[in-house]
Amino acid sequence: MGETTTQVRKSVPVLPWMRSPVDISLLEECPLSLLPVLDPRLDNALKNMGICSLFPVQVAVWQETIGPGAFERDLCINSPTGSGKTLAYALPIVQMLANCSVKCLRALVVLPTRDLAMQVKEVFDAIAPAVGLSVGLAVGQSSIGDEISALIKRPRLEAGSCYDPEDHGKTLQSAVDILVATPGRLMDHINTTNGFTLEHLHYLVVDETDRLLREAYQSWLPTVLKLAQSSNDASAPYVEPFSPLICVWYLSSSQICESQDKPLYLAALLQQLRGEKCIVFTSSVESTHRLCSLLNFFGELQIKIKEYSGRQRQVVRSKALEAFRRGDVEVLLSSDAITRGMDVKGMKNVINYDVPPYIKTYIHRAGRTARAGQAGRCFTLLRKDEMRRFNKLLQKTDSNSCAAYTLPSDLIESLEPVYMSGNSFAI
Numbered sequence: 409m410g411e412t413t414t415q416v417r418k419s420v421p422v423l424p425w426m427r428s429p430v431d432i433s434l435l436e437e438c439p440l441s442l443l444p445v446l447d448p449r450l451d452n453a454l455k456n457m458g459i460c461s462l463f464p465v466q467v468a469v470w471q472e473t474i475g476p477g478a479f480e481r482d483l484c485i486n487s488p489t490g491s492g493k494t495l496a497y498a499l500p501i502v503q504m505l506a507n508c509s510v511k512c513l514r515a516l517v518v519l520p521t522r523d524l525a526m527q528v529k530e531v532f533d534a535i536a537p538a539v540g541l542s543v544g545l546a547v548g549q550s551s552i553g554d555e556i557s558a559l560i561k562r563p564r565l566e567a568g569s570c571y572d573p574e575d576h577g578k579t580l581q582s583a584v585d586i587l588v589a590t591p592g593r594l595m596d597h598i599n600t601t602n603g604f605t606l607e608h609l610h611y612l613v614v615d616e617t618d619r620l621l622r623e624a625y626q627s628w629l630p631t632v633l634k635l636a637q638s639s640n641d642a643s644a645p646y647v648e649p650f651s652p653l654i655c656v657w658y659l660s661s662s663q664i665c666e667s668q669d670k671p672l673y674l675a676a677l678l679q680q681l682r683g684e685k686c687i688v689f690t691s692s693v694e695s696t697h698r699l700c701s702l703l704n705f706f707g708e709l710q711i712k713i714k715e716y717s718g719r720q721r722q723v724v725r726s727k728a729l730e731a732f733r734r735g736d737v738e739v740l741l742s743s744d745a746i747t748r749g750m751d752v753k754g755m756k757n758v759i760n761y762d763v764p765p766y767i768k769t770y771i772h773r774a775g776r777t778a779r780a781g782q783a784g785r786c787f788t789l790l791r792k793d794e795m796r797r798f799n800k801l802l803q804k805t806d807s808n809s810c811a812a813y814t815l816p817s818d819l820i821e822s823l824e825p826v827y828m829s830g831n832s833f834a835i
């Protein structure tokens with residue numbers, strides 16, 4: 409980099425991870441047996457999860473943290489959807505904390521939604537207890553009292569000793585080593601929970617970074633950084649693996665139809681894909697709701713369909729997601745807001761009922777399938793007048809071919825009478 413003496417320029421720091429990025433496309437999967445210094449207890453826990461080798465992004469992060477990189481720099485992880493970023497950061501953090509004998513909050517993972525936080529907690533829960541670590545959850549829409557009891561250990565008072573409120577904050581201790589949180593609830597604990605402290609924090613993960621940083625949530629990030637860096641142990645490192653997600657790949661298909669026939673085509677497509685888990689994306693919570701009601705008029709379909717939407721109460725939404733994960737529900741209808749990062753095993757098909765407005769949206773939707781090296785399909789229902797814009801959108805991807813998909817006409821005809829009668833319902 410050249411220096412200039414005549415001009416005073418506002419300097420933009422080039423961070424270490426920008427200067428020397430690691431290209432994960434050059435790496436291969438690594439069997440656990442060849443992974444340097446993997447704690448045997450974690451090796452076991454991973455095998456119990458059915459994991460026998462690490463994916464390239466996980467190998468790269470391992471090398472930068474536990475391997476020669478030795479956690480010397482912040483990390484920014486940018487890899488395709490479904491490539492295994494969660495374990496990429498969870499495994500090194502758990503291995504690094506494995507030998508901490510004193511319990512305190514040393515790792516914080518922040519995610520934008522409760523469902524994503526629960527999903528990530530599950531990954532930590534699968535490995536952390538194997539090395540004696542506890543994982544906590546701080547998310548909205550659950551009782552803060554219960555959460556405090558789970559996160560903070562209260563001292564047992566000796567018989568005869570008096571409770572001194574002055575001492576209170578000092579004697580309380582963290583009951584967890586790792587906390588997975590959404591920003592709003594995290595701020596609640598920072599502001600009001602006695603004994604909740606970030607002064608021992610070594611590792612900070614900001615997952616879904618672009619989304620989290622777009623929404624300031626009471627300036628949670630500056631607050632966390634300030635509290636973490638005010639630690640007595642000034643040399644304590646913290647790591648900030650970011651994961652904005654950009655990239656594209658694979659097989660997609662489109663189906664051209666008239667606007668008023670879209671529900672009919674969708675019903676026919678779902679009929680054809682019967683028995684396979686599908687997620688259908690619409691453009692808004694309202695149209696999700698309308699479409700769900702409409703599809704449920706097709707008694708013929710005999711497919712279990714549920715909506716998953718931001719306007720539902722959390723408990724209803726979580727139930728729908730659980731039923732979908734278990735396979736009791738085959739089709740989930742949703743708008744974009746809450747599905748990003750969602751990981752559902754065996755998701756075979758993504759259907760864009762409404763064309764995604766941006767390429768990024770297309771990628772995030774399509775990324776709900778073909779995860780972890782599995783096959784998957786992405787269908788898009790298009791009106792004729794949408795084709796040009798859609799083709800332009802696809803040109804921005806690495807793989808811009810999109811085959812036309814034809815549904816058998818007898819299938820459509822068989823559903824038509826039901827659809828025509830269903831159409832007369834006011835929805």
Ligand SMILES: Nc1ncnc2c1ncn2[C@@H]1O[C@H](COP(=O)(O)OP(=O)(O)OP(=O)(O)O)[C@@H](O)[C@H]1O
Nearest residue numbers: 459461462463489490491492493494495749751780
């Ligand atoms: N090493 C591995 N071997 C087998 N399966 C794995 C491995 N690592 C992760 N997985 C599985 O791959 C799937 C995708 O992982 P994950 O959700 O972490 O992806 P992601 O990169 O965070 O995706 P997104 O960008 O959509 O959030 C999960 O079902 C996870 O269990």
